[in-house]
Amino acid sequence: xxxxxxxxxxxxxxxxxxxxxxxxxxxxxxxxxxxxxxxxxxxxxxxxxxxxxxxxxxxxxxxxxxxxxxxxxxxxxxxxxxxxxxxxxxxxxxxxxxxxxxxxxxxxxxxxxxxxxxxxxxxxxxxxxxxxxxxxxxxxxxxxxxxxxxxxxxxxxxxxxxxxxxxxxxxxxxxxxxxxxxxxxxxxxxxxxxxxxxxxxxxxxxxxxxxxxxxxxxxxxxxxxxxxxxxxxxxxxxxxxxxxxxxxxxxxxxxxxxxxxxxxxxxxxxxxxxxxxxxxxxxxxxxxxxxxxxxxxxxxxxxxxxxxxxxxxxxxxxxxxxxxxxxxxxxxxxxxxxxxxxxxxxxxxxxxxxxxxxxxxxxxxxxxxxxxxxxxxxxxxxxxxxxxxxxxxxxxxxxxxxxxxxxxxxxxxxxxxxxxxxxxxxxxxxxx
Amino acid sequence: xxxxxxxxxxxxxxxxxxxxxxxxxxxxxxxxxxxxxxxxxxxxxxxxxxxxxxxxxxxxxxxxxxxxxxxxxxxxxxxxxxxxxxxxxxxxxxxxxxxxxxxxxxxxxxxxxxxxxxxxxxxxxxxxxxxxxxxxxxxxxxxxxxxxxxxxxxxxxxxxxxxxxxxxxxxxxxxxxxxxxxxxxxxxxxxxxxxxxxxxxxxxxxxxxxxxxxxxxxxxxxxxxxxxxxxxxxxxxxxxxxxxxxxxxxxxxxxxxxxxxxxxxxxxxxxxxxxxxxxxxxxxxxxxxxxxxxxxxxxxxxxxxxxxxxxxxx
Numbered sequence: 001x002x003x004x005x006x007x008x009x010x011x012x013x014x015x016x017x018x019x020x021x022x023x024x025x026x027x028x029x030x031x032x033x034x035x036x037x038x039x040x041x042x043x044x045x046x047x048x049x050x051x052x053x054x055x056x057x058x059x060x061x062x063x064x065x066x067x068x069x070x071x072x073x074x075x076x077x078x079x080x081x082x083x084x085x086x087x088x089x090x091x092x093x094x095x096x097x098x099x100x101x102x103x104x105x106x107x108x109x110x111x112x113x114x115x116x117x118x119x120x121x122x123x124x125x126x127x128x129x130x131x132x133x134x135x136x137x138x139x140x141x142x143x144x145x146x147x148x149x150x151x152x153x154x155x156x157x158x159x160x161x162x163x164x165x166x167x168x169x170x171x172x173x174x175x176x177x178x179x180x181x182x183x184x185x186x187x188x189x190x191x192x193x194x195x196x197x198x199x200x201x202x203x204x205x206x207x208x209x210x211x212x213x214x215x216x217x218x219x220x221x222x223x224x225x226x227x228x229x230x231x232x233x234x235x236x237x238x239x240x241x242x243x244x245x246x247x248x249x250x251x252x253x254x255x256x257x258x259x260x261x262x263x264x265x266x267x268x269x270x271x272x273x274x275x276x277x278x279x280x281x282x283x284x285x286x287x288x289x290x291x292x293x294x295x296x297x298x299x300x301x302x303x304x305x306x307x308x309x310x311x312x313x314x315x316x317x318x319x320x321x322x323x324x325x326x327x328x329x330x331x332x333x334x335x336x337x338x339x340x341x342x343x344x345x346x347x348x349x350x351x352x353x354x355x356x357x358x359x360x361x362x363x364x365x366x367x368x369x370x371x372x373x374x375x376x377x378x379x380x381x382x383x384x385x386x387x388x389x390x391x392x393x394x395x396x397x398x399x400x401x402x403x404x405x406x407x408x409x410x411x412x413x414x415x416x417x418x419x420x421x422x423x424x425x426x427x428x429x430x431x432x
Numbered sequence: 433x434x435x436x437x438x439x440x441x442x443x444x445x446x447x448x449x450x451x452x453x454x455x456x457x458x459x460x461x462x463x464x465x466x467x468x469x470x471x472x473x474x475x476x477x478x479x480x481x482x483x484x485x486x487x488x489x490x491x492x493x494x495x496x497x498x499x500x501x502x503x504x505x506x507x508x509x510x511x512x513x514x515x516x517x518x519x520x521x522x523x524x525x526x527x528x529x530x531x532x533x534x535x536x537x538x539x540x541x542x543x544x545x546x547x548x549x550x551x552x553x554x555x556x557x558x559x560x561x562x563x564x565x566x567x568x569x570x571x572x573x574x575x576x577x578x579x580x581x582x583x584x585x586x587x588x589x590x591x592x593x594x595x596x597x598x599x600x601x602x603x604x605x606x607x608x609x610x611x612x613x614x615x616x617x618x619x620x621x622x623x624x625x626x627x628x629x630x631x632x633x634x635x636x637x638x639x640x641x642x643x644x645x646x647x648x649x650x651x652x653x654x655x656x657x658x659x660x661x662x663x664x665x666x667x668x669x670x671x672x673x674x675x676x677x678x679x680x681x682x683x684x685x686x687x688x689x690x691x692x693x694x695x696x697x698x699x700x701x702x703x704x705x706x707x708x709x710x711x712x713x714x715x716x717x718x719x720x721x722x723x724x725x726x727x728x729x730x731x732x733x734x735x736x737x738x739x740x741x742x743x744x745x746x
Contacts, residue, residue: 206691258580
């Protein structure tokens with residue numbers, strides 16, 4: 001071989017050296033710089049990221065965007081829809097590339113996204129009258145360290161739904177469903193009378209859905225997530241009671257054992273197929289149960305406020321979402337126009353049966369209330385009493401730890417106390 | 433230009449005439465290789481080196497403000513993380529069982545497809561269909577098939593009276609992991625079968641004939657002729673499938689999202705969650721490097737074990 005042509009080893013080393021040389025002098029360790037956003041001209045194209053389940057449906061959002069186009073001819077919006085489970089990671093990975101201008105965030109993410117400069121501070125854009133016209137519970141949705149990072153869009157909480165026909169067949173009075181004890185008794189009656197094999201269905205898959213259900217039960221049993229000093233307290237009192245109660249319903253055969261693989265969509269399908277009699281789900285569910293194309297229980301489902309626990313408490317899980325402007329968006333003025341439009345009272349009132357409006361006036365407007373009278377009756381009571389999951393920057397990591405331990409307890413691999421103790425032990429270092 | 437033989441080059445100070453032609457060809461070669469070089473360096477080498485660098489820093493955001501140097505702390509955290517070892521164990525189990533099943537079933541399938549049947553091409557066409565499915569579609573399909581409420585597997589087994597009532601296949605951590613293996617084996621066995629089929633077809637029929645004349649039975653022929661001559665194909669398949677199985681991510685993401693109770697969380701999924709979901713990019717980069725090291729070790733083990741003097745791959 002001609003000694004002038006490089007040997008294989010020389011090529012390999014040379015290549016690695018070249019790669020390192022290219023990599024090292026880059027501006028930062030990761031080779032990227034935070035994208036600097038800009039106000040933009042207030043016109044142009046906007047990329048918006050939405051969610052494709054629960055809350056406002058794809059049809060609703062498309063209708064809102066079309067209405068926006070009619071009102072603003074110089075701005076074009078391209079919406080993208082992903083499942084909720086993919087939403088968080090998509091926002092994170094798109095943040096560096098600056099792909100989206102408007103993103104839909106969950107109530108549990110402002111702390112993380114704001115502290116990592118993924119969403120923009122829009123406190124200055126908030127009109128002054130919003131503090132009095134917006135629902136109190138809604139105002140705090142996208143707030144972090146006293147600054148606003150989004151506009152609430154789609155107040156949501158989990159209501160309690162039950163099948164009236166099955167209840168009557170088992171001879172259970174609907175009024176007894178006001179407490180979780182009553183729900184258990186009703187479930188036992190339905191099972192023993194052979195009305196239905198597994199009366200209860202829950203969304204206990206290893207996902208945030210499990211945390212929502214657990215949060216609602218934790219509140220009902222009088223537990224808390226954090227104490228005054230910010231330490232996790234789910235392994236004490238109500239937190240343990242709630243998990244024990246959840247596991248017991250599986251052991252007693254009252255909860256469908258496949259619930260540990262269900263998300264809210266599966267709970268919806270199970271209830272709509274008449275394979276469960278009771279369950280908790282978001283606001284949108286009642287509408288789907290009356291949709292004859294997919295539901296076998298049209299007109300049979302009723303909605304009420306979530307039942308109370310032994311201490312009489314019954315807070316609903318705060319599942320609100322908010323629209324934020326991405327920090328790297330070059331078109332922030334136009335993005336604000338879109339957010340302002342689709343979160344306005346006029347838009348949200350039209351889709352009130354899919355997600356609850358954020359404006360106080362909507363609840364007093366009879367046409368809105370009449371679009372979903374049962375839901376609004378329950379909402380009127382439940383929205384005053386909501387329980388928030390911890391608003392900390394690393395909630396995502398902590399939630400995953402707790403989800404795994406909750407699942408281990410629900411699958412009978414560990415006792416409730418042991419699972420929660422391990423959850424606190426593993427999650428505490430992540431809280432820093 | 434007519435092709436003329438260049439005089440043999442015996443020492444480094446060879447006459448300049450052949451070097452000029454080689455120089456021109458060398459430049460042409462360099463230009464033609466440039467696109468490939470850009471791809472290899474840009475898409476492969478640069479990220480590999482960058483990941484290595486990031487693994488020595490603490491990077492806690494996609495758009496970090498400060499990135500302190502932490503040396504080997506990320507690697508230290510990995511080794512001390514009980515969850516990491518459990519995940520590695522699960523991934524090894526998945527890799528070994530999945531590859532083993534694919535190899536044995538693939539071998540059987542290849543032998544069948546090699547048999548002189550009438551409509552052999554029909555069987556080969558049908559068999560390749562599972563492999564033609566995108567992995568995400570495969571995962572979504574199996575999700576439907578294994579559904580506890582209305583899945584077709586439950587329906588089929590209850591109607592055949594094999595099980596009494598509907599079972600939640602993805603409900604327990606152990607069961608779910610085996611179901612993920614099932615989905616992976618179903619999809620990839622055709623690929624393995626076709627690799628082995630090409631190897632089988634290159635074995636001359638005379639060897640089998642002479643073995644039959646010598647009185648060898650089917651099993652003896654398989655053990656002493658087929659398997660040794662298939663060693664190169666088997667090595668290729670083993671390495672490819674091991675690397676792929678070790679890196680499995682999309683199937684887990686679509687089918688179970690790592691659950692229940694992290695029962696199907698493989699090392700690639702774990703890395704994804706740490707890096708992209710929890711935004712611990714330094715830790716995630718260190719994990720990625722650990723995965724590469726594991727795969728290299730596994731591949732080296734195979735190549736060593738399968739080495740034969742005439743029939744080895746390398």
